[in-house]
Amino acid sequence: MADYDIRTLPAGDDLTEELAGWRRACALGFLGPEDDDGHLELWNRLRVADAMTLVGAYPEHPLPGLPPQVPVATYGAFTKTLNTGGHLEPIHLITDVTVRPTHRRRGLLRAMMTADLREAAAAGLPLAALTASEATIYGRFGFASATFRQAIELDTRRTGLPAPAASRVEIVDAGSAAPLLREAFGRFHAASRGSIDRPAYYDLHLTGRWDGQTRAPNPGVRVAVHYADDDRPDGHLVYTIDEKAATAVVRDLVAADPAVELALWHFVASIDLVRTVTCRSLGPASPLRWALADSRALTTTGCADFIWLRVLDVVRALEVRGWDAAGTVEFAVTDPLGHAAGSWRLDIGDDGAQVTPIASADLTISERALAAMYLGATDARVLAASGLITGPAGRVAELGRLFRTDIPAHCLTGF
Ligand SMILES: CC(C)(COP(=O)(O)OP(=O)(O)OC[C@H]1O[C@@H](n2cnc3c(N)ncnc32)[C@H](O)[C@@H]1OP(=O)(O)O)[C@@H](O)C(=O)NCCC(=O)NCCS
Structure with a gap:
């Protein structure tokens, strides 16, 4: 330049x-x-x-x-x-x-x-990702919101959460918890569509050794670990207590499966003197709301895009994606930067997907729509209604069926 x-x-x-x-x-x-x-x-x-x-x-x-x-x-x-x-x-x-x-x-x-x-x-x-300070900046470069998270507030007096059969949660020394947290996160990462592995900063931030916001150690950080039957960590909760507000502020809740997540919610909602729990990153498939005796104990205080995704290589990206449906669809991708541009046939069978270049297709997807569908954030019909996909309604519906995911994607890694 x-x-x-x-x-x-x-x-x-x-x-x-x-x-x-x-x-x-x-x-x-x-x-x-x-x-x-x-x-x-x-x-x-x-x-x-x-x-x-x-x-x-x-x-x-x-x-x-x-x-x-x-x-x-x-x-x-x-x-x-x-x-x-x-x-x-x-x-x-x-x-x-x-x-x-x-x-x-x-x-x-x-x-x-x-x-x-x-x-x-x-x-x-094949893929690039970022988190965006403003939603208006990155669409022009082919990025689209691909994971979302909710901010919530939980009234602990009304949860009625059933106690897990056996308590597998222990409070551990925060300063030396990094290996345990990494292990629990590793299990979540391996099990969760949309998860991105964490940068080194998390070891410091989650253990209170360094707080990016106050730029100082935070001795108020508490860590509780959930142990699997093999006595290895498969979930954790990192939190601080705001004593005046009688609130537990969840910094990180990682769980390898929904039962572990509920056990951690039960733990934090049972801390004596805590009336409210806040969390900024409840996943879209969290079982919490449905496990509450009084579902209005949970208030959604915000919902925001989190990870923005960009497809750089259509063939590789689609061939390494996990698919919850089978079938064939043909589509063209438009991409002003060129990386994802082309026409393709996508064949999904029992052994995964195969992507073959073809001459043309009557279904046209913008590169942003492809990014938005990649982790299952939204349906092709919604994107067609938004103008990001054009083509015959039947083809759009088939595309939507193939890209749909059973469990919504969830990412717990900011960078
Ligand atoms: C956002 C930022 C990096 C943009 O840098 P910049 O050099 O001014 O951007 P460019 O001149 O290359 O602009 C590229 C395009 O993005 C658009 N754009 C840039 N910043 C934008 C914004 N904040 N909102 C909307 N559009 C924006 C420009 O209009 C331009 O559009 P065009 O190419 O279609 O004409 C800069 O304003 C900044 O540093 N902001 C504060 C820090 C920040 O928010 N960083 C982003 C972290 S995720």
Whole structure:
């Protein structure tokens, strides 16, 4: 891009001035405070642990201002796995996207993102994902909301939740709980369509060793672990207590199956002196509401998109997806960036899906509609009504039937 040198920073382990400058730019873009030396080193350790790729944009002819090693735009990416419905597939995760207010709306985000998606596709990654600060930014790059979560409030006096047959929940030492939490999450991740493996930051955040918001340790973090019959963790609850409000604030509730989830809800709703439990990430298939004696003990206080997905390779993405129906459908995908463009026949049988390029099809899906259907977030008929799919009604209905998932996708990983 003219006027800017957009470059990837060297990937070494050392905290260089260039890396410190990049981090400073990021803080500026997200309107946050700048790191002191301790935070910078901590950030650098996490960057190395997650093998982050960092891109910065540097003006060719800078005006006097911040030091030249502070870029005017930042962009980060790393690879984890996504549960595509019974299979864990590497996915390209995008984060730390900022453009300095004095350089905004000159195409810097577009330049960084189009180059990065091109490189991720060339590297063979079939899917990309991000979480969005604003819903208006990423649709133009082919991303669509693919998982949702609810914020809830639970009145503990009215739950009437049945006690699990045998209590398998124990409170553990928060500071040293990381291995247990990782193990429980691993079980959830392997079992849950839509789950994305967690960056290293979670080990610190969930154990109270470091709180991203207060930028300090949080000695108020409590951890309860649910143990499976093999005495290994298969779920956990991380929470803090707001004593004045008699409220338990759930930071993380991870469960390998619905019975484990209910056992954890029963535990937190039974803590003496706690009148209310709040949680920001109840999954769409949570059994909680239906297990309550008084279902109005649960109030939904918010519902928001969470993970935004982008398909980079149609064949690979669909062939590694888990399918809950069988059949054949032909469709064309439109994609202004080109990655998903083409016409395909999708054959789903007992052994999974096969995707074959074809010359043309009378059902047309936008790349955003494909992303929205990929984890089963919505139905093809809804997308057709929204104008993102066009074609004969019967074909649209068949497409919807094939992409429908028995259990809605759920992701508990922010990045
Ligand atoms: C969001 C942000 C990265 C955009 O950067 P930018 O360099 O100004 O974006 P570009 O100039 O490349 O714009 C690319 C396109 O997105 C649009 N766009 C960019 N930011 C937008 C926003 N906040 N809302 C709606 N549209 C937006 C532009 O209009 C442009 O559209 P077009 O290409 O179709 O004409 C920048 O405003 C920013 O740093 N914001 C604060 C931090 C933030 O929210 N980061 C995102 C984290 S998920």
